[in-house]
Each structure stands twice: as C-alpha cells, then as structure tokens.
Amino acid sequence: MLPNDPLPSSEFDDWAETYDRSLAIDQFPFYGYESLLDKAAALADAKPGLSVLDLGTGTGNLAMRFAVLGCDLWCTDFSATMLEKTRLKLPAAHFVLHDLRGDWPPELNRSFDRIVSTYVFHHFELDEKVRILGSLLPRLAPGGRMIIGDIAFPDAAAREKVKIADGDEWEDEFYWLADETVPALENLGFIVEYTQVSACAGIFCIVESSH
Ligand SMILES: C[S@@+](CC[C@H](N)C(=O)[O-])C[C@H]1O[C@@H](n2cnc3c(N)ncnc32)[C@H](O)[C@@H]1O
Numbered sequence: 001m002l003p004n005d006p007l008p009s010s011e012f013d014d015w016a017e018t019y020d021r022s023l024a025i026d027q028f029p030f031y032g033y034e035s036l037l038d039k040a041a042a043l044a045d046a047k048p049g050l051s052v053l054d055l056g057t058g059t060g061n062l063a064m065r066f067a068v069l070g071c072d073l074w075c076t077d078f079s080a081t082m083l084e085k086t087r088l089k090l091p092a093a094h095f096v097l098h099d100l101r102g103d104w105p106p107e108l109n110r111s112f113d114r115i116v117s118t119y120v121f122h123h124f125e126l127d128e129k130v131r132i133l134g135s136l137l138p139r140l141a142p143g144g145r146m147i148i149g150d151i152a153f154p155d156a157a158a159r160e161k162v163k164i165a166d167g168d169e170w171e172d173e174f175y176w177l178a179d180e181t182v183p184a185l186e187n188l189g190f191i192v193e194y195t196q197v198s199a200c201a202g203i204f205c206i207v208e209s210s211h
Helices: 009-015 019-023 033-044 061-067 080-089 126-139 156-169 178-186
Strands: 051-055 072-077 094-097 112-118 140-153 190-198 201-208
Touching (some): 009 080, 033 061, 033 140, 033 201, 051 061, 061 072, 080 094, 112 126, 126 140, 126 178, 140 156, 140 190, 178 190, 178 201
Parallel strands (some): 112 140
Antiparallel strands (some): 190 201
C-alpha cells in the first residue's frame, strides 16, 4: 500500500543524526548509493564557479561533490536539522529552509546552472514531481541542466521484480517509473535522458528542449 501523506520534516529532523550511518548498510533502498551520487555528479558536468542548487540536500553528500569542484553551492531542505548537518560540512554554501511543495522562496529568485537532487522526489506522487520540476524550468540558466537521481525503475515490471527480491526490506513509496515520467516531462518541453544505475536507482538528466 502506498503512503497517504509524505513524511513530515520532523521525521527527517529525527533521522539527521543517524542518516549517514544508515547509508552504510548495503540494502534497499540505498544499495549503490555512492555510485548513484558519483554518476549524478558526473552527469551534471559542473565546472568551478558554476551555480548549483541541491534540492533536499540532507546531510550534504551530493552537495559535497560540487563543493570540491569549487561551485557556487546552494542547498535547500525542509528539515532544519539536516541543513545544519550540511552547514557544518560546507560552511561556504548558501542554505535555504524550504518545502519543495510550497511557494518558491525569495532567497532563490535567480537562475542556476545546475539543479540537482538525489533520493528526495520519491516522497512525491507523479503529478507533484512533474509540477515541481516544471516550476523549476524558469530557474535554469541558459544551457543549464537538471540532474535528478532517486529510487527509480524502467517500468512497473522492473519495480515488481525488485520488490519481490528485496522482500521485507521493501517499503512502498512513490518510486519513479521512467516509462511514465519521461513522456510527462517531455510534455513540459524538456528533453529527458534516463540512466538506470543500479537495480533500484536511476538518474534523469533534464534540459530545456530549446537548449
Ligand atoms: C533520503 S534524504 C536524501 C538526502 C540527500 N539528498 C542524499 O542524497 O543523501 C531525503 C531528504 O529530502 C528532504 N525532504 C523530504 N521531503 C521534502 C520536502 N517536501 N521539501 C524539502 N525537502 C524535503 C528530507 O528532509 C531529507 O533531507
């Protein structure tokens, strides 16, 4: 059964202290976590000085990959405790407490060369994912791209296979299915390329079709 409501920010506040330790356990949904983040950073192809917005930054593991490149880094999350964890690791970054489902915060009223996110959007239903990504289109600088990595499958059959194989580890959330997501994003005027990185995770590389 799918959850009726996404998790509240307090759940992530509580998780912040142990989050990095939970990634070390090589089981669903985090097996292949480091490879997914490495691949997302590679697909972003960021250069020193480019502006990078990391949505739902958590403890900053993806953001760190752009900080070491010398990017101008902006991190958002709706959990103040998660943001604080990242601030300790990356004091030079900009931080904005923001719920992705809400109005765009005035602090982020500018464009970004890269908009990135990992393991966040599976908290939202497909319509919400598409609505949020569509609203980000005007925030992309010319020639910019969005890189969204998450728990994702090529189609429902692939999801069912992993669900059966992972047994008790499996939890139902709004995992991405590439075959329904890619056309929905293309309808918004994006060009989308999907890469499956592990059995349970993949990356959407999204650019505006006029780019
Ligand atoms: C599983 S963690 C992923 C963290 C990090 N991006 C990573 O790859 O390790 C999900 C993160 O998304 C944040 N998040 C969940 N729902 C959100 C929302 N509606 N708005 C903003 N952040 C949200 C959580 O607070 C948490 O930090």
